[in-house]
Amino acid sequence: MNRSALLLLSLSLRLAAAPAWQNAGPGGGGWIQSILASRHDVDELLVGCDVGGFYRSTNGGKSYTIQNRGLEDYYVECTVEHPFEANVLYLGCLSGVYKSTDRGQSWQWLRNGFPPIQGYSWSAPVGALAIDPEDADTLYAGIGSPRRQKWGAGAIYKTTDGGKAWRQINAPGSLPKDALVSSIAIHPEDTSNLLIATQRGVYRSLDGGRTWQDSNQGLPHTRIRRLALCPGRPDTVYLTIASRSGVEPWQGGVYKSTDGGKTWAARSHGLAQSVRAGSKSVNLTSWYDCLAVHPQDPDIAYVGGAGWVNAALYQTIDGGKNWRNVTLRGEGGNLPTGWITMWGPTVKCLSMSRLDPSTLYFGTSGMVYRTRDAGGTWEQVYSRQLPDGRIQGAGLEVTCLHNVMPDPNVPDRVFFGFFDIGLMRSDDAGKTFRRGVEGVSPHSMANSCFDLAFDAAKPERIWGAFGQWGANQGVLATSQDGGLTWTMLAKDSGLPNARCRQLILRDGMLYGALDSHGVYLSRDQGVTWQASNQGLPTKAIRSLRAVPGKKGSFLCVLGFTGQKLGGIYRSDNGCRTWRKVSGDFPIGDVKNLQVALTNPQRLYLAMRDRNVGKVPVPGGVYRSDDGGKTWQQILRNHFAQSLAVHPSQPDTVLAGLNDHPYHDQSTGDGVLGSRDGGRTWYSLNDGTLTVRQITALRFDPLRPTRVFAGTGGNAAFITELTDEVWKSLAQVKNTP
Numbered sequence: 001m002n003r004s005a006l007l008l009l010s011l012s013l014r015l016a017a018a019p020a021w022q023n024a025g026p027g028g029g030g031w032i033q034s035i036l037a038s039r040h041d042v043d044e045l046l047v048g049c050d051v052g053g054f055y056r057s058t059n060g061g062k063s064y065t066i067q068n069r070g071l072e073d074y075y076v077e078c079t080v081e082h083p084f085e086a087n088v089l090y091l092g093c094l095s096g097v098y099k100s101t102d103r104g105q106s107w108q109w110l111r112n113g114f115p116p117i118q119g120y121s122w123s124a125p126v127g128a129l130a131i132d133p134e135d136a137d138t139l140y141a142g143i144g145s146p147r148r149q150k151w152g153a154g155a156i157y158k159t160t161d162g163g164k165a166w167r168q169i170n171a172p173g174s175l176p177k178d179a180l181v182s183s184i185a186i187h188p189e190d191t192s193n194l195l196i197a198t199q200r201g202v203y204r205s206l207d208g209g210r211t212w213q214d215s216n217q218g219l220p221h222t223r224i225r226r227l228a229l230c231p232g233r234p235d236t237v238y239l240t241i242a243s244r245s246g247v248e249p250w251q252g253g254v255y256k257s258t259d260g261g262k263t264w265a266a267r268s269h270g271l272a273q274s275v276r277a278g279s280k281s282v283n284l285t286s287w288y289d290c291l292a293v294h295p296q297d298p299d300i301a302y303v304g305g306a307g308w309v310n311a312a313l314y315q316t317i318d319g320g321k322n323w324r325n326v327t328l329r330g331e332g333g334n335l336p337t338g339w340i341t342m343w344g345p346t347v348k349c350l351s352m353s354r355l356d357p358s359t360l361y362f363g364t365s366g367m368v369y370r371t372r373d374a375g376g377t378w379e380q381v382y383s384r385q386l387p388d389g390r391i392q393g394a395g396l397e398v399t400c401l402h403n404v405m406p407d408p409n410v411p412d413r414v415f416f417g418f419f420d421i422g423l424m425r426s427d428d429a430g431k432t433f434r435r436g437v438e439g440v441s442p443h444s445m446a447n448s449c450f451d452l453a454f455d456a457a458k459p460e461r462i463w464g465a466f467g468q469w470g471a472n473q474g475v476l477a478t479s480q481d482g483g484l485t486w487t488m489l490a491k492d493s494g495l496p497n498a499r500c501r502q503l504i505l506r507d508g509m510l511y512g513a514l515d516s517h518g519v520y521l522s523r524d525q526g527v528t529w530q531a532s533n534q535g536l537p538t539k540a541i542r543s544l545r546a547v548p549g550k551k552g553s554f555l556c557v558l559g560f561t562g563q564k565l566g567g568i569y570r571s572d573n574g575c576r577t578w579r580k581v582s583g584d585f586p587i588g589d590v591k592n593l594q595v596a597l598t599n600p601q602r603l604y605l606a607m608r609d610r611n612v613g614k615v616p617v618p619g620g621v622y623r624s625d626d627g628g629k630t631w632q633q634i635l636r637n638h639f640a641q642s643l644a645v646h647p648s649q650p651d652t653v654l655a656g657l658n659d660h661p662y663h664d665q666s667t668g669d670g671v672l673g674s675r676d677g678g679r680t681w682y683s684l685n686d687g688t689l690t691v692r693q694i695t696a697l698r699f700d701p702l703r704p705t706r707v708f709a710g711t712g713g714n715a716a717f718i719t720e721l722t723d724e725v726w727k728s729l730a731q732v733k734n735t736p
Contacts (some may be wrong), residue, residue: 001032006091007487019719019725019728021250021688021709021715021718023066023717024426024718025391025716026391027394027395027397028339028340028367028368028389028396028398028401029367029715030347030366031051031365031366032348032398034047034365035047037351037355038353038355039083042355042684043424044058045057045381047396047434048077049074049076049398049713050076050398051538052067053076053714054066054079057381060370061206061370061382062394062517063394064283064396065683066397068667069687070100070106071109071667072095072667073093073095073661073664073667076091076092077091077092077093077126077145078126079126082131082136087101087102087103088101090163092127092442093251094125094145095122095123095124096109096123096126096208097107097139097141098110103622110163110166110361111157113165113168117196120562120662120663124662125143125145128184128197130186130681134191135160135197136190137160138160139158139159140157140169140184140186140194141157141166142155142183142262142354143157143180144181145180150571152181152198152199153177154170155175155211156181156184168458169210172213173335174210175198175200176200178200179198179199181197181420182197182225183228184405185229186258187229189234191575193206193260196212197224198224200215200708201215201219202215202219202227202264204262215261216264218263220241222252223242223244225239225240225287226290227239227291228293230293232294232295232297234260235260238254238293238303239257240252240288242287242288245279245284245285245287246278246284247281247285250275250286251532252287254291255319270322271314272305272310272312272314272698273286273305274286282307283307283308285307286310286597287307288303288360290303290304290347290348290350291561291709292360293409293695294547295352296357301315301316304362305346305347308472312327312345313350313360316517322363326376327369329345334378339383340382342443343363345362345364345369346365347362347364348685355530358372361381389434391432391433391435392431393433393715394446397714398713398715400418400420400713400716401416401710401711401712402448402695402696403449404417404471404697405451405676408454409455412484413426413427414429414700415426415436416716417450418449419447419448420469420579423437423446423464423466429700435484436479436486437466438484439451439477441475441485441489444468445468445475446474448468450466451500453510454505455507457626459706461479463476463477463503464476465501465502466704467498468499472498473498474515475488475489476488476495480652495529498516498517500501500512500513501515501542501544504544508523512529513556515541519541519554519556533576536571536578538567540566541557541558541559541560542566542593543556547570548596549600551622552571552572554575554595555570556578557605560603560617565586565669566590567580568603570627582628585631586608586615586617588607588617589607589608591641592606593607596650598648598650601624602625602645603627604653605621606640607619607620608639608658609638619638620637620736621635621678634734636734637655637657638659639669640657640658641657641658642656642695643656650677651676651677652674654680655672655674656671656694656695657694661712668693668712675726683730689717692711693711694713695712696708696709697710706719707719707720707721
C-alpha cells in the first residue's frame, strides 16, 4: 500500500463512528512536560505530557479532560495562551506547532513554512513558543528538545498571521547550528527585543529575531537551561544554568540580570549544590531547570530542582539573594505525596498564576502539585485517594501499559501491567485501583509487570512476571492474596535474569517465555525451572501460547534477528521439543500471536512493517486456518501491535494499532474490529479514545462484551461491544 493510501485509511479510521470508551487509570504516573496556569481563569490549568498529549482542568486540578483531537503526536513541550481571546491556544510539540480556537477541543497543525514532514524523524520539534503581548498574531517558535537536549538546529521561526504561515527569521550564522531553544522571552514594552536560552548560551535580538548577539557576560559557561523575566519589570531576568554532572566545582544554579540580559550575576545562595563526583548521571548532581517570576514584583521568584539529589521547589523573596525550599516532605512536611511514593518531586515544569501569584502549579516525572498560599501548603492534584486506600484517577492519565489482564476466576477483578509504575489491581473493572508491588525486589524490578498466571483451583494465588522495560532484566514472584503482595522466587530457581513475556499455568505446570533465553518450565509451582528449548531458537521470542484442547501443545512465535526471518514453532509434548510449522512464511517484526479458544487451528498474528535483509515484511494482521502452516494477510497497517480474539467466537477479532513516537505523524490508528475473520473491518475509534497508540487488548473472559484497551500514553480504556454497538460501527477500507 502506498503512503497516500495509508493516509486515506488513517483518515477513514479517525472519522468512523465508534463505541464510547471510558478512560481508566490511577492518575499521574508519567512525565508532566508542561504546565500553564491560565491568565483568563484562576481555576483553569493546562497540562502537556510526553506521551499523553494535552489535558485541561477547569477546577484547579480536581479533574481533567484529555483533548487530543487533531494532534499528530502526543509529546507536548509547551503551551501558550492568546493574551486577549480565551479560546485561542497554541502548543509546541515534537511534530511542530498546533493551534486551537475552541480551548483545546480540537487542534490544527500549523506546518506552512516549516521543513517537509518526515516519516522517520522529527522535522521541526518545537522546544519553546512565545506570543507577542501587543500583537497576538505574532509568535516565535524555537527548534529543539530541551528535555532530551538534542535536535537543535539554530532556528527561530516566526509568524505574523496567527500561525497560517511561518518563516525562519534568524539570519544565517547568527545562532550556532546546533543551538536548541528552550526559552523565548519577549520584552513587553519593546516587543522587538527578544532573549532566548540555548545550550550554547543566551542570545539577544533587538530587531524581532532577524539578528542575534550572544549575551553571556558574567556567566561561568553557556549551558543554559531556561530563562524568565518579570512582566512588570522586564529588565529583571532570571536564568538557570546546568553544572556538568559529576564535575567539581559545581557551576550551576540561578543567575540574574537587571539590565535586560546584558550582564548576569550568580544568585544561588540557599540552593542545594550537590555533586556526586565521577558520576555521569544528571540526577546525581544538583541541577535547576524551570523558573517562575512574579508578574509585578521582581524580587519574588521560584526555581525547580530537577535532579534526584535536589528534588524540591525553591522560593526567593529578595531577588535571589536567598532561596529556601518550600516543598518539605515527610513527617511535619507540607507536600503530600498521593499514591506515588517511589519518586521525589523533581520539578519538570512550573507555572505561576498571573491572576493570583500566590497560586502555583508544578509537574514532576509523575505528579502535579498546587499551592494557593505561595508555597506555604501544597496539595497533590493528579489523583484521588479514597479513605480505604484505593486510588481513583482524576482524568490526568499519563501512563503506558504492557498488558491488561482480567482475572478469569473473579468477576470485575482486572490487573493492569504498567510501564514505570508496575502492577495495579482493580476490583471494580477499572473504576478504582490498588498498587500491587509490595514484596517485589529488588525495587527496580517493580518498574513493570509483563504478565500474570492465574490458578483456577486457588483464585487468590497468582504468579507474576516483573522487571524493567528498558533492559532485559526480570524476576518472577508469587502472590497468595490476589496480587497485592508478593513473595520472590529463590535466586537459585534456575531462571536467568531476563524479562518474562508470558506466563502460562497449565495442567499443574508453569511455562515462561523469557527474552533471549527461550522457554522455561516448572513442575513444582515455580520453585525450580528448567530450560526447554530443544529445536527452538531463543534469541527473539515474542509470544508463547497454549493450544486450547490439546494437552501439552504450545505455539511459540519468534521475531527476526539481524537479517534472519523469524518463525512459528510448535511443541506437542509439553515444550520438551519444538518444530517449525510456519514454513517459508516471512515473519519479521512480530508483535503478537493469538489462538482462538474454540478453534485451535485459527491463529492471528500482528506485525509491524520491517525489511529483514532484502525481504520486505508488511505490517498488519495475518490469519491462519491450519495451525500456522499457511497464512493470509487480512489487515494492512504499518504497525499492528496487539490482538484480542473473542473467547467463544473465533471470527471476532480486535486489532490494536500503534506507532513509535519518533516521527512527525505517530499517533497510531487505534482499534479495529472484525466479526468475519478479517474479511471486513470496522473502526472502534472516536473522540473518547483519546490516544490511538494501542499496546494491549483483551476481552473480559467472564463478560465477553467488555473490552479493555491499553495505550501508550492515556492508561487504559474500557468499552462494551454488544450486538447493537457492532451494528452501528462504520466499515473502513482495507486493501491487504
